[in-house]
Amino acid sequence: MDIDALLTRKKSLFEDFLETYLSHIQTNSGVVDAFSYSLSAGGKRIRPILTMLACEAMGGTDSAALPAGLAIEMIHTFSLIHDDLPALDNDDLRRGRPTCHTKFGEATAILAGDALIFQALSLICSSAYTPDVKVDLCCALSDVCGFRGLVQGEYEDVMAEGKDLDLMQIEEMYRKKTSRLFELCMYAGGRVISDDLPRIQALKTYGTNIGLAFQAIDDILDVTSSDTTLGKTSGKDIVQDKATIVKALGIEQAREWATLSTEKAIEALTNSNLNRIVELKELASWMLKRVM
Numbered sequence: 350m351d352i353d354a355l356l357t358r359k360k361s362l363f364e365d366f367l368e369t370y371l372s373h374i375q376t377n378s379g380v381v382d383a384f385s386y387s388l389s390a391g392g393k394r395i396r397p398i399l400t401m402l403a404c405e406a407m408g409g410t411d412s413a414a415l416p417a418g419l420a421i422e423m424i425h426t427f428s429l430i431h432d433d434l435p436a437l438d439n440d441d442l443r444r445g446r447p448t449c450h451t452k453f454g455e456a457t458a459i460l461a462g463d464a465l466i467f468q469a470l471s472l473i474c475s476s477a478y479t480p481d482v483k484v485d486l487c488c489a490l491s492d493v494c495g496f497r498g499l500v501q502g503e504y505e506d507v508m509a510e511g512k513d514l515d516l517m518q519i520e521e522m523y524r525k526k527t528s529r530l531f532e533l534c535m536y537a538g539g540r541v542i543s544d545d546l547p548r549i550q551a552l553k554t555y556g557t558n559i560g561l562a563f564q565a566i567d568d569i570l571d572v573t574s575s576d577t578t579l580g581k582t583s584g585k586d587i588v589q590d591k592a593t594i595v596k597a598l599g600i601e602q603a604r605e606w607a608t609l610s611t612e613k614a615i616e617a618l619t620n621s622n623l624n625r626i627v628e629l630k631e632l633a634s635w636m637l638k639r640v641m
């Protein structure tokens with residue numbers, strides 16, 4: 350199966366799972382309307398797809414990975430809703446639609462993002478995973494999102510506006526704001542089916558490195574692409590004087606840096622005794638060449 354067909358199939362499995370999840374919520378709430386709007390707005394769904402592939406790599410099935418994949422997509426969507434708020438990136442376009450606060454108001458968008466964090470934990474805790482897996486996933490998820498990950502990464506990103514960071518500082522910020530969530534996808538996909546830590550570690554290393562490359566490409570696309578293609582406002586990094594790898598190195602060298610990181614990701618799979626290695630390698634290359 351070629352990589353585009355694989356992505357389409359897994360994305361469709363995820364969309365069905367999400368739709369079923371949302372259809373079971375029987376609460377009349379503006380917060381639910383707001384988070385459902387943002388969750389259902391599409392996007393590449395790369396994180397749940399990675400979670401499914403990691404699970405298959407360890408010999409598991411898509412259905413075993415889907416609750417973890419949806420929980421991670423909820424965390425990702427929370428981060429986008431909050432990042433778009435006026436106090437942070439102040440954006441009005443996301444996934445080709447008005448941002449959550451533009452559509453529902455700032456207070457509702459803040460609460461919708463908050464709710465998604467807890468819905469993610471609740472989804473894991475109420476899943477059919479074993480108690481050990483639930484604990485491990487909740488521990489990993491909270492670690493990846495706190496001061497060692499997403500929230501700190503966002504803080505560093507905001508605080509670096511107008512400054513010149515060196516490459517190590519940029520890499521550290523990318524690791525926290527983007528790459529650790531990719532690492533979590535690979536960990537979670539593996540952990541739901543196995544506790545074979547050496548093989549899970551190979552998946553995590555792959556995730557860390559494709560996550561770094563993903564953020565570098567994101568920053569390149571911000572400069573080279575358009576609002577219509579990206580479904581979000583392009584060209585903002587220059588306007589806000591963000592400390593990106595493109596600012597530090599220029600587009601060509603930033604692309605080389607992303608390529609190097611992708612090679613490290615692929616290298617981590619060598620001799621790992623995992624399934625789906627060909628697909629994971631193809632996906633890493635696809636992510637490097639992506640245009641949206």
Ligand code: GRG
Pocket residue numbers: 391392393394395427428429431432444499500502503506526527563564567641
């Ligand atoms: C607000 C706590 C908090 C965190 C925000 C930095 C950050 C975390 C959000 C800003 C948006 C951004 C640059 C995130 C980094 C990760 C990234 C490249 C997100 C975009 O992910 P895609 O391209 O989006 O997978 P879709 O819409 O396809 O899901």
